[in-house]
Amino acid sequence: MPIELRYPDGTIVTHPDGITGIEVARDIGPRLAEAAVAVRLDGHLLDLGRTLDRDGDFAVVTLDDPEGLDILRHSSAHVLAQAVLTEYPGATFAIGPAIEDGFYYDFAVEVPFTPEDLERIEARMRAIVTEDQPFERVTMSRAEALGVFAGHRFKTEIIEAVDPGEVAPGEEVSVYRNNDFIDLCRGPHLPSTGRIPAFRLTRTSGAYWRGDEGRDQLQRIYGTAWASEGDLAGYLHRIEEAERRDHRRLGPELDLFSFPGELGPGLAVWHAKGGQLRKLIEDHSRRLHERFGFEFVFTPHLMKADLWRISGHLDYYAEYMYPGMELDNDQEYRVKPMNCPGHILVYQSRGRSYRDLPMRLSELGTVYRNEKSGVVHGLLRARGFTQDDSHTFCTEDQLGAEIRHQIEFTLKWHRDFGFDERLVEAELSTQPEKSVGDQARWEISEKLLARALDELEVPYRIAPGEGAFYGPKIDIHVRDAIGRRWQMGTVQLDFNNPERFGLEYTTSANTAETPYMIHCAKAGSLERFMGVLVEHYAGAFPMWLAPVQVTVIGVADRHHDYAVTVAGRLGTAGLRVEIDESGETVGDKVRRAITQKHPVLLVVGDDDVANGTVGLRLYGEERDTRGVALDDVVASLTEMARIPE
């Protein structure tokens, strides 16, 4: 029975039954056959040597395809495991998938790997690649497989579980063999180890078996693999670029913030420049909250423990809360990890009617969370931070419009900081297995959250069951200047707190109703947001955010008075200006301003004093413009420094 394959260009070609993927590829073209690493038949990836036994959409997969890279990385993981099992007798292996940009493999070994081990393993891997060992696919029964992997307890566990995610369905399992190395695997793989063009082992770490803290701690080795040495170099360059942008490095360098050891982990101090930046961001936050109809409230950092008992935090969140302190006749107090209970008390301070709703309460609320010691990470994961937090109380009728309103706000917020529509993605997390709250409310809310995203044309994916137990949520993610994805703001429904606190409003029919409560943070944590901003802009902030917008440099000391005049004019126009008064050379002063990433540099010399002009150089530009009239500079810089409308 011949089979009909439809190629990506739409043509349908008939082939004899039993033809293999590589044979079809050869039939299409010898160069394609050479580049081929696998084929795809109706969405299923198959090894090149597998026979094709049915009609379907057919495509040859090469290393230019994302799937091709996944296969390359997966095969690289096998070679890694082969190298480790060869070099370290007694080692056993767990799982080794492809991940973004690379792969890893988890091992159980007597002694953890050292950087020297990594070199040794990498050398062995190179030898395996040079030997160009073919990957051979073999299927066998579970019983046989249990025999093959006897003594490898993790593999045995996988086979016994017959996890459909890791092993082909049914009783048969597939394994891949190259030389005497054999691994349980669904495949597909490269035709042979020699088809790995470029790889590098990058680091080691501990990892738990099955990701479970309570189970074996394994040794994980990470690597990266690419279609060419050039791609590998490009990847390593991107890593360097990310390091260059690291906010933990730029923060102190640009005098923005630091984490003094005396304070304790995860606690930052903001220096004057970072304080200026933060003030600008907070000002913008308040401006927009006001424009979007929010009211400002303030709640204390310390509240009676009973409040956290009512809210349920002491039941569900206690491990993140700092220990209580006993005051006034054994009254226990807690530092707040969240702002919600405070805002609820504001709501509850008097009887509310439907006429009060929607009530949007916001606060730049500083909270403290006792993050585990191993997870604090600069501003991105701090123990003390400030949320641009808000809690909105509304009726069911208002809910749809309100959700949309808050998402619009969040989008506007990100747009203003350089994350436009193209860089924003959302994630809609729905009801988990264990949840509280009225089922009807869950359904209505999830529907309205999705509808708002549709209407606002925000691309999103649904994370089924990933919502908090108290309500569904939308998380806003952005991609930064080098393509990394960050989770930023969030819009969350909360069915738990209104119930626990017994919130009510009086309807027009004079009945009591429980309001909907929407938790929304636009930036999330200001600290985290600013950390991401630093990395996004690589410390070179746009004019309106730059702590120092303009540096004025006199060519020689005799130009100092004129420099002061220029700075005065700019300052009067509302610009943030510094004069470099050091006795250094012009070249050195220019370099310092550039190193500090100041957006605008004005150099003034004899000609400028005589003509009322300046020499203008913008950050990121190699050239400068001489003899620009001071009035023009004031006008154009003021325009450049405009706050987003």
Add this chain to the structure above:
RNA sequence: GCCGGAGUAGCUCAGUGGUAGAGCGAGCGAUUCGUAAUCGCUAGGCCAGGGGUUCGAUCCCCCUCUCCGGCUCCA
């Protein structure tokens, strides 16, 4: 919290079982210069903290703290 790595001047890093060095930065002096580093001098270190081994420890061992890479967690 767990696994691994690392802590030497403000920063980036050399260094040795016999009580420490460079570059940058800082201060001072000279230089007065037109767009990415002018020259010189000076100051600055409980070598993360504590304990041990040793005649002697920054160096070797143990503990603690902090940071880094992951894991885990992420109401």
